[in-house]
Amino acid sequence: MSAAPLSRACAAVLRRDLTLAWRRRGDIAMPVLYALIVVTLFPFALGPEDALLQRIASGVVLVTVLLAMLLALDGLFRGDLEDGSLEQLMLAPQPLAPLLGMKILAHWLTTALPLIVIAPLLAGMLHLPLAVQPVLLLALLLATPLLSLLGAVLVALTAGTRRSGMLLALMLLPLCVPVVIFAAGAVAAAQQGLPWIAPLAWLGAALAMAVVLAPLACAAALRIALDA
Amino acid sequence: MANWIPLWVHKLGSPPLFYRFAGAARPWLLALAVLAAAGGLYGGLVLAPSDYQQGDAYRIIFIHVPSAWMSLFIYGVMAVASFVALVWRVKLAEVVAMESAPVGAAFTFITLVTGSLWGKPMWGTWWTWDARLTSELVLLFLYLGVIGLYHAFEDRRQGARAAAFLALIGIVNVPIVHFSVNWWNTLHQGSTVRILGPSKMAPSMLWPLLTMMAATKLYYLASLCSRVRADLLALEGGKDWVRKIAEAEGSR
Numbered sequence: 001m002s003a004a005p006l007s008r009a010c011a012a013v014l015r016r017d018l019t020l021a022w023r024r025r026g027d028i029a030m031p032v033l034y035a036l037i038v039v040t041l042f043p044f045a046l047g048p049e050d051a052l053l054q055r056i057a058s059g060v061v062l063v064t065v066l067l068a069m070l071l072a073l074d075g076l077f078r079g080d081l082e083d084g085s086l087e088q089l090m091l092a093p094q095p096l097a098p099l100l101g102m103k104i105l106a107h108w109l110t111t112a113l114p115l116i117v118i119a120p121l122l123a124g125m126l127h128l129p130l131a132v133q134p135v136l137l138l139a140l141l142l143a144t145p146l147l148s149l150l151g152a153v154l155v156a157l158t159a160g161t162r163r164s165g166m167l168l169a170l171m172l173l174p175l176c177v178p179v180v181i182f183a184a185g186a187v188a189a190a191q192q193g194l195p196w197i198a199p200l201a202w203l204g205a206a207l208a209m210a211v212v213l214a215p216l217a218c219a220a221a222l223r224i225a226l227d228a
Numbered sequence: 229m230a231n232w233i234p235l236w237v238h239k240l241g242s243p244p245l246f247y248r249f250a251g252a253a254r255p256w257l258l259a260l261a262v263l264a265a266a267g268g269l270y271g272g273l274v275l276a277p278s279d280y281q282q283g284d285a286y287r288i289i290f291i292h293v294p295s296a297w298m299s300l301f302i303y304g305v306m307a308v309a310s311f312v313a314l315v316w317r318v319k320l321a322e323v324v325a326m327e328s329a330p331v332g333a334a335f336t337f338i339t340l341v342t343g344s345l346w347g348k349p350m351w352g353t354w355w356t357w358d359a360r361l362t363s364e365l366v367l368l369f370l371y372l373g374v375i376g377l378y379h380a381f382e383d384r385r386q387g388a389r390a391a392a393f394l395a396l397i398g399i400v401n402v403p404i405v406h407f408s409v410n411w412w413n414t415l416h417q418g419s420t421v422r423i424l425g426p427s428k429m430a431p432s433m434l435w436p437l438l439t440m441m442a443a444t445k446l447y448y449l450a451s452l453c454s455r456v457r458a459d460l461l462a463l464e465g466g467k468d469w470v471r472k473i474a475e476a477e478g479s480r
Binding site: 153154157158160161162167170171173174175177178181182185202206217220221224225227 | 314383397401
């Protein structure tokens with residue numbers, strides 16, 4: 001029996017993960033609700049003045065999205081590890097890295113994309129000017145896949161451990177400092193009427209590198225963590 | 229050809245041989261470290277003149293700067309050992325990488341604490357979001373992540389390999405963080421305070437600094453020797469050579 005071509009295997013993994021996510025639609029709503037609640041808390045804590053909220057809006061939205069993704073990241077391999085399908089994936093004749101890339105893509109589609117969809121609402125709640133919103137969305141579109149890819153490598157490393165939630169935060173947050181700096185930098189520059197392309201170009205460059213390298217690193221990390 | 233050198237290095241990778249070697253080297257390294265630290269501190273705290281601008285407060289650099297160098301140097305050692313551990317699966321390299329991490333974290337912590345002690349009278353604040361300070365803080369978090377991941381696994385060797393991988397990801401990230409933080413800081417404001425460059429330093433201040441650097445390096449090596457010895461005993465608990473050492477200790 002010959003192995004299925006890589007493209008068919010990738011499509012199957014993607015379809016399977018999206019179907020699984022769709023069957024538990026409630027889980028998709030959780031990060032969105034979390035982000036909504038966190039953003040609601042900020043005006044309570046800082047006072048409802050327009051000028052202050054406007055100044056912190058982009059940063060708050062970015063950090064909230066980052067934290068919401070961090071919470072969801074823990075579940076990336078959890079189910080597959082428990083029912084053993086991750087081992088099957090590792091034993092598959094196709095190379096592991098592209099298959100994991102598909103899993104990361106499915107995870108991004110189900111957790112980060114809903115967050116990006118409600119990001120204009122979150123930013124609007126904090127009175128971010130309408131003209132800056134496209135820049136924020138662009139920054140999120142570049143930053144969230146980068147976080148998914150970076151996070152997937154670290155989740156893979158903690159796959160063999162029992163409690164990984166706080167550990168994951170400790171490992172991921174230092175690594176995403178540059179992502180936050182460039183994404184927030186672009187929005188802040190746009191808000192001040194300065195050119196904002198350069199930081200986004202850096203994010204794009206980093207994303208291009210991560211798309212190539214992160215699945216490979218993720219596969220290597222998974223093999224280490226599961227000792228296969 | 230002198231091929232006894234690579235041969236000796238290869239042999240040193242074996243745990244019992246390294247255990248004996250580290251046991252013999254440790255007292256010498258420690259004694260040299262104490263001597264160098266005593267000389268460096270005497271030179272720095274007593275002999276060196278006080279700074280024309282900062283008075284005596286600048287003397288903290290004799291602790292601060294060597295610690296900062298060590299925080300980066302140990303991360304480098306850890307990354308190289310991690311690479312060796314992952315590629316050639318050398319057990320000793322895993323142990324060296326994992327036992328370097330707490331020492332490095334301690335030096336990073338000392339750097340941050342002494343820096344803020346110095347910053348209070350000089351800058352008027354404990355902490356400022358300067359590029360260097362922020363990078364150093366991120367470095368501390370990277371160390372803590374490596375240590376945390378190592379201890380999260382039940383199997384120590386598996387934990388060491390996973391943490392070694394994280395250390396390698398970290399070393400790719402350190403320059404990126406440093407660069408981005410620099411960029412971030414200069415976007416908002418130019419750097420207002422620069423730490424004295426060592427090249428622009430008077431010789432009377434430079435030699436104690438270099439002596440302290442040697443002292444911290446020697447201390448790191450001595451500390452690494454004892455940590456690795458303890459770890460090797462725990463890791464090789466069931467082996468014959470450990471049993472012999474235990475019997476020798478027991479009959480004493």
